[in-house]
Amino acid sequence: MSAPLSKFRPAYVVGIGLHRYQHISETPYPVLGLAAVREALADARIEWPAVESVYHGTALLGMASTRVMLRHLGGTGIPMQQVENASASGSTAFRLAAYEVATGVADVALALGVDKPSARPLAGSQTGIRGIEGGRIVPFTHFALLAQKYMDRHGATPEDFARVAVKNHGNGAHNKYAQRQQARSLVDVLNDPPISGPLTRLQCCPVGEGAAAVIVASEDAIARLGIDRRRCVRVLSSAQRTEVVYAESSNFDAELTRQTTAQAIADAGIAPRDLDVIELHDAFTVEEIFYLEAMGIASPGEAPAMLKAGAFDIGGDVAVSPSGGLLAMGHPIGPTGVGQIAEITRQLRGEAGARQHEGAKLGLAHMVGVGAVCVVHVLGETSSFL
Amino acid sequence: MGDASSEPELSHPDLYASRDGATVELLGMRCAACGYVAFPRQRYGCEKCGATGAALVDVALATGGTLVSYATVHMHQAKNIAAPFVIGEVELDAGPTLRATMVEQNDAGLDVGARVTGRLHPAPAVDGAGAKLELRFARVAS
Numbered sequence: 001m002s003a004p005l006s007k008f009r010p011a012y013v014v015g016i017g018l019h020r021y022q023h024i025s026e027t028p029y030p031v032l033g034l035a036a037v038r039e040a041l042a043d044a045r046i047e048w049p050a051v052e053s054v055y056h057g058t059a060l061l062g063m064a065s066t067r068v069m070l071r072h073l074g075g076t077g078i079p080m081q082q083v084e085n086a087s088a089s090g091s092t093a094f095r096l097a098a099y100e101v102a103t104g105v106a107d108v109a110l111a112l113g114v115d116k117p118s119a120r121p122l123a124g125s126q127t128g129i130r131g132i133e134g135g136r137i138v139p140f141t142h143f144a145l146l147a148q149k150y151m152d153r154h155g156a157t158p159e160d161f162a163r164v165a166v167k168n169h170g171n172g173a174h175n176k177y178a179q180r181q182q183a184r185s186l187v188d189v190l191n192d193p194p195i196s197g198p199l200t201r202l203q204c205c206p207v208g209e210g211a212a213a214v215i216v217a218s219e220d221a222i223a224r225l226g227i228d229r230r231r232c233v234r235v236l237s238s239a240q241r242t243e244v245v246y247a248e249s250s251n252f253d254a255e256l257t258r259q260t261t262a263q264a265i266a267d268a269g270i271a272p273r274d275l276d277v278i279e280l281h282d283a284f285t286v287e288e289i290f291y292l293e294a295m296g297i298a299s300p301g302e303a304p305a306m307l308k309a310g311a312f313d314i315g316g317d318v319a320v321s322p323s324g325g326l327l328a329m330g331h332p333i334g335p336t337g338v339g340q341i342a343e344i345t346r347q348l349r350g351e352a353g354a355r356q357h358e359g360a361k362l363g364l365a366h367m368v369g370v371g372a373v374c375v376v377h378v379l380g381e382t383s384s385f386l
Numbered sequence: 387m388g389d390a391s392s393e394p395e396l397s398h399p400d401l402y403a404s405r406d407g408a409t410v411e412l413l414g415m416r417c418a419a420c421g422y423v424a425f426p427r428q429r430y431g432c433e434k435c436g437a438t439g440a441a442l443v444d445v446a447l448a449t450g451g452t453l454v455s456y457a458t459v460h461m462h463q464a465k466n467i468a469a470p471f472v473i474g475e476v477e478l479d480a481g482p483t484l485r486a487t488m489v490e491q492n493d494a495g496l497d498v499g500a501r502v503t504g505r506l507h508p509a510p511a512v513d514g515a516g517a518k519l520e521l522r523f524a525r526v527a528s
Contacts, residue, residue, distance in 0.1 A: 129428050132401050132486050132521055135464055137473055144457035145475050145485065152455070152498040197457035245422065245434045249483050250455070250475060 004267040005238045008102035012232040013379065014217045015044025016342035021179040021210035021330035024117050029061055029209070030069040033114035036211035036335075037073065040110070044215050046225050048073045051215065052106040054080040057093035057113040058334035060120060069114070086369030087281065088240075089113065090212065091337030095375060097216045098235045107221035113335035116209040122370060140204050143284040144197025146251050150286065151198070153301070158198035160304035162189040164285035165203045165327055167313060172324025174354040177339070179206050179330030203285040205326040212338035214345070229382065233345045236362075236378040237267035243372040251290060253281075253368045258294040260374040261366065265296075268378035270362060272296035275318050275378075277347045277363035279340035282325040288312075291366060292320065319357035322347060337375065340365040348381040397509045397520035401426050403446070410504045410521055411446040414482065418443050423481035447480040449504025449523070456488065456496045468510065474523050476502055489524035501526040 005011070017039025019032040041048060056066040066080045085092040090113030097109035150156055166186050172178035184202055192200035217225070222232060241260040243252050265272055272295055280295075282288040289303045297318060298306050306312065312320035323329045323343035326336060344363035346352045365377045396402065402412050415427035419437035425447060431438040455475040462469045472488040474496070489507055490496060502523045509520035 129426060129430075130398065130401065131426065132398060132484065133473075134397070134467075134487070134520070136459070136462070136467055136471065136487055137485055138462070141457050141459050141473055144459075145455040145473065148457055149455040149475070149498070194460040196459045196461075 005098060005102055005235060006267055006269075009104060010219060011098045011101040011216050011235045012219070012222060012382070013214055013235065013341060013345045014222060014227050014232050015040040015046065015215035016345050017041070017043055017213040018177045018339060018342055019211040020177045021208055021332050021335065021339070023179070023206070023208050025209065027209070029065070029114050029116055030072060032209060032211035033069045033112060034072055036114070036213040037070070037110065037112060040213035040215050044227055046108070046215070046227065049076050050221070050225055051076075051108050051110045052078055053097070053100055053109040054078065055083050055093035055096045055109065055111050056080065056334075057083045057085070057090035057111070057338060058115050059084050059086060059089045060115050060118045060333055065114070085373055085375070086371055087283070087331070087333060088337055088367040088369035088373050088375045089334045090339070091365065091367040091375035091377070092240065094214060094216070094338055094341050094377065095238045095240060097214070098238055098377075101216045101218050102235075104218070107218045108225075109216045111214045111216060111338055111341070112211070113338035114211040115332045115334035117207050117333070124370065140199055140284060141196045143286050144199050146290065147198050147286040149250070150289065156301075156304050158190065159186065160307070161198055161203060161285040161289065162186055162200070163304070163307050164282065164288045165189045167307065168282060168321045168325040168327040169202065171314065171322050171355060172328025175324050175329055177210075178324040178328050179208050179210070180324065180328040199284060199286070203327070205283045205331040208330050208332050210330065210332040210335045210339075212335040212342055214338050214341045231349050232382050233348045234380050234382050236269075236380045237264045238377050239264035239267065240373070240375045242374075252372055253287070253374070254290040254294045256372055256374040257291050257366065257368060260376045261295045261364070264364070264376035264378050268380070270378065275362050275364050276360040277322060277344055277357055278318055278320045278366070279323060279325065279343055279363070280321065280366040281368045282321055282327050283331055285327065288320060288325070295364075295366070314355055314357045319347070319360070322352065322355045322357055337365065337367045340367070341377065341379070344379050348379060395516065395518045396506070397518045402504070402521045404506060410449055410506050412449060412478075412504070414445050414447040414480070416443050416445045417441055423447070425482045425484060447478060447482070449478065449521075451476040451478040451502055453496060453498060453500045453502045453525070454483065455498060456493050458493045466510070472496070474502065476523055487520075487522045489522045495525060
């Protein structure tokens with residue numbers, strides 16, 4: 001029998017750090033990762049030797065990337081490992097760090113994500129089972145097909161999807177860590193070069209490089225290290241699932257999201273509409289619509305109207321992708337899921353500045369990954385817990 | 387099976403076969419344990435119930451089906467794939483849903499709910515290789 005996080009002792013996010021997500025460059029990856037880790041340590045006001053364990057979410061750096069980077073913090077001999085779970089690599093690293101602290105294996109664990117894009121083929125292309133598409137269906141066409149189906153079913157329009165990009169680019173314009181920091185109008189998004197189906201370039205996330213770091217600690221460690229309790233955010237639940245055969249097979253990510261989110265929400269003891277902030281896998285605009293409906297934030301077919309009415313804006317019913325999401329903040333793969341936790345922590349602390357969703361108390365982070373896999377976390381501000 | 391000497395080669399003879407040189411069939415499988423019908427066929431184990439060995443039965447699937455979505459692809463990163471082209475998502479009468487390139491060069495005549503069927507269509511030439519036929523889908527004239 002598997003056990004939810006809530007069966008164990010509380011685990012808290014106590015420090016966050018990022019290196020800006022950016023277009024791929026000649027910058028060696030340790031420069032990215034060390035900047036994020038040092039910023040997270042400074043944010044928690046603790047020193048590197050306090051960290052007891054490292055889970056490094058990375059999909060594209062290659063074998064054995066962690067120790068050769070983190071040795072430059074001064075070797076302490078602690079366990080370190082890479083965690084590869086496609087786009088959910090960072091989310092999975094965070095989950096493992098949270099479980100390690102909650103179960104008492106460690107008092108302080110670091111979840112890290114560092115990546116640089118590469119052209120390495122997916123293992124799925126090497127299973128010996130081929131498809132008939134001949135490489136013609138890449139992710140943006142998968143989502144273009146799902147978008148067309150949604151338009152046909154619900155009478156939605158290309159403008160409905162483009163509004164997701166307008167909102168998220170607007171949020172990213174206030175985020176110094178975002179790869180894209182420019183607000184865009186509906187006309188900008190719609191007139192951008194067409195990619196596939198209704199999707200234009202600005203409706204597809206940039207895959208660049210970057211780093212994100214989150215330090216997870218127990219109450220014992222918070223007391224022992226003198227960490228500021230007011231800036232700690234509790235990990236209320238963690239859920240991870242994989243795809244099965246669904247009745248509606250093509251939007252498997254939405255079905256997987258429905259199940260995984262339901263589990264995370266139930267384990268956290270909340271309802272979907274209690275959430276104040278959501279960071280979700282908006283690699284393509286249409287995904288935000290699909291997943292908000294799958295999560296129970298909007299009824300089927302209703303997300304576009306709620307979006308248009310401002311329900312998902314910062315200051316709306318629930319701020320969705322206040323960081324800018326994958327669309328604007330960017331999707332460097334390994335860091336993305338860890339960066340979501342950093343943004344939710346910033347929001348729940350009330351430290352998000354121009355992006356602050358006032359009164360944010362509960363946040364949800366969601367990533368899906370090729371495979372397909374899904375990881376969802378619910379975080380809560382701590383005034384009611386500590 | 388068609389007479390190989392009189393027909394161009396197929397791009398993926400492991401995935402589909404031509405019958406009498408006229409109709410094309412998908413090489414699928416059916417799980418005798420749970421009834422799940424899948425394409426393409428494989429021998430690793432049923433994706434739904436895990437059955438393996440003799441439970442995995444080869445079946446040929448007719449290509450008739452319903453178009454449930456489509457997308458015109460305006461750009462593609464791969465240099466050997468020329469855009470634009472149209473991808474269709476087809477719910478086969480035989481069970482599985484699959485995605486394939488459409489014979490149609492634009493989506494003007496395509497509607498969700500349209501009847502479609504598989505056709506063997508000349509594949510884009512690949513550096514010096516002889517002409518091959520690949521499976522595409524096309525709207526059935528009503």
